[in-house]
Amino acid sequence: MKIAIVAAEIAPWAKAGGLADVISALPSAMRQCGAQPSVIVPGYRSLMDALTLEPVGPPMEVQIGNQTDAFTVMRAEVNGVPLYLIDNPAYFGREGVYGDRGTPYPDNFRRYLFFGRAAALAVAALIQPDVVHAHDWHAAMTPIVMRADPALRGLFSNTLSIFTVHNLAFQGIFDAGDFGLLNLDPAYFSVDFLEFWGRINLMKGAAVLADGISTVSPTYAREIAADAELGFGLEGVFRSRGDRFTGILNGADYSEWDPMGDPMIAHCYGASDPSPKRMCVRALRAELGLPQDESRPLIGMITRLTPQKGTDLLMNAMEAIMKLDLQMVILGSGDPAAEDFFQHAADQYSDRLRIKLGFDHGLAHRIQAGSDMFLMPSRFEPCGLTQMYALRYGTAPIVRATGGLRDTIVEFDPKTGEGNGFVFEEYRAEALFEAIVRALELFQNSDGWRRLKANGFAADFSWAYAARQYLDWFERLRRVRAGQRA
Known part of the structure; x- marks a missing residue:
């Protein structure tokens, strides 16, 4: 199973929270389970400077409103997993990931609209996966355009789209007046799709349009579907997805976080000898x-x-x-x-x-x-x-x-x-x-x-168990989708 993982962070180079750790560890665990994962992230300066990269494919471009933005796809390999960077220095050649000193960049809406569209185009051209697995609102545009953009829909007719919510407190909510930047049919600015209390909600759009939606623990899945406070207004969307919505507990990356061989601590120790x-x-x-x-x-x-x-x-x-x-x-x-x-x-x-x-x-x-x-x-x-x-x-x-x-x-x-x-x-x-x-x-x-x-x-809480759960769930959803197309 070929899986394209789309996200805005990856540890240790571009990290603002736990999402980066997930995107660093999950692909390797999937690979060990027999899958063929790839990762697509923005070409942040920290990544461009740290990795040995080579360009892959011709330069590409996407439309954001009336503006055409070009990008190059750069490729590296990390722990046996291909890593693709969407390189556009104007958007991503900055010190921070989402902002500087706690202040978000004022053009984050445009940055991640661009990233989501560019990632979809790159995935279709270079990977042709069985599954596209997007994470949090910064990558939400990818599953949205896979189903809502006529120019891309046909390229993904045999591809499963998955969207994972890591933190519902950040949904990618922006002013309705900016809907034209999405280059989608105005019908998608409706309560059934991206409209949310008169504004654009990218996370809602992905949650509605993706073939499957997950979050990062079983309890959190139950909480955000049942509790209006924790659901942040999207609890009805999660309930409406039925068995297309699930919670899969993240794993811990014990290859890094293990006191038995941790080079960053004063003395190594473990269960057999905890005294150090x-x-x-x-x-x-x-x-x-x-x-x-x-x-x-x-x-x-x-x-x-x-x-x-x-x-x-x-x-x-x-x-x-x-x-x-x-x-x-x-x-x-x-x-x-x-x-x-x-x-x-x-x-x-x-x-x-x-x-x-x-x-x-x-x-x-x-x-x-x-x-x-x-x-x-x-x-x-x-x-x-x-x-x-x-x-x-x-x-x-x-x-x-x-x-x-x-x-x-x-x-x-x-x-x-x-x-x-x-x-x-x-x-x-x-x-x-x-x-x-x-x-x-x-x-x-x-x-x-x-x-x-x-x-x-x-x-x-190793990633091997979580990866197996994801792969089994993907396979079940692929069978359902194939049956719907038949």
Whole structure:
């Protein structure tokens, strides 16, 4: 099965969130399952500078409104998987992926309209796949034009189109006056297709027009189809797709995130000998300038500082948390007000709190290895990957029961020894605080803590299982589509 994966991010070169990790790992897992995947991403400067590339095929062009935009397709190979870059320096020759310093580029609508159309054209010309698998709103234009553009529809008559929602909070919503840039029949600006409360919604268009739609965990799929708040206005669309809509849990890329061979941490360790983890904790404390105190657990958090990730909850609970006998490090960036709050808190609680603004890939690894607990108090979490990494590093997750966090983390029961973390249900500062207290209490119970870590080490959320689920689902949908055409 030939699969063309279309997305706006790929780790480690073009990363704004977990999508990049998925696009880095899923194709390799599909390849190991016998599929033939390719990846199509924008030709960002970071990728163009880092990879050995060769042009493939002649220059091409697409129409965005009345403007003709040319592009070249550049090809590389990463871990045995072909990687195609849509090269247009005017759109993608910039420092950032979606923006600079937290401010989105003002032409993102045009950038990703162009990318989606260009990707569709390149896929048809160079790959001729059985399946096109597009991810999030930045790639939504690809499945839209596969079915809605008469010039492209015939090229994909035998191709299955799949659209995966990673984060429904970002849907690609733009002004109705810009619909002409899509170069589609005006009939598609209707409530049945791309119209959404008088505006254009690219994610909705892809969710309606793709042959199948998925999201990144079973719980999140149920949540966004049933809950108006979590569905962000598209819950009816998801319900209407019936068995064409599913949730498949993302996997963890253990080729990178494994303390047994992680070159970025102070000492390697694993389930057979977890004792060097204590040296990683000491090394992280030294790096951060925190006091060396083995009696106090170190809590790590790697996040975007946004309400979705529960930073408002943490801000409300911070004063109470800082009265507990613990230390904490936060790595992330986001809302300026949240950055200022945590920077001020780190100054106020200098003996127990560190904030590192921005993203540091190596430090992220060292936080996973050097923390005793890992905090994810998300308001909603489509899947989450860092809690899976934490389990592999013997670091106990403290999470809110939502989305993929509910699917992966189970409250530890000291009586039975079952469970792999600490879970709170209600989105309240008090519930977060109580979960941290439960974690601290177990930390003082060496036998219970050792069992909890062993359960974490034993968890397996590898990409192989997720890839097999995707491929089986694709095959079922291909049979359905073939039957409809017959």
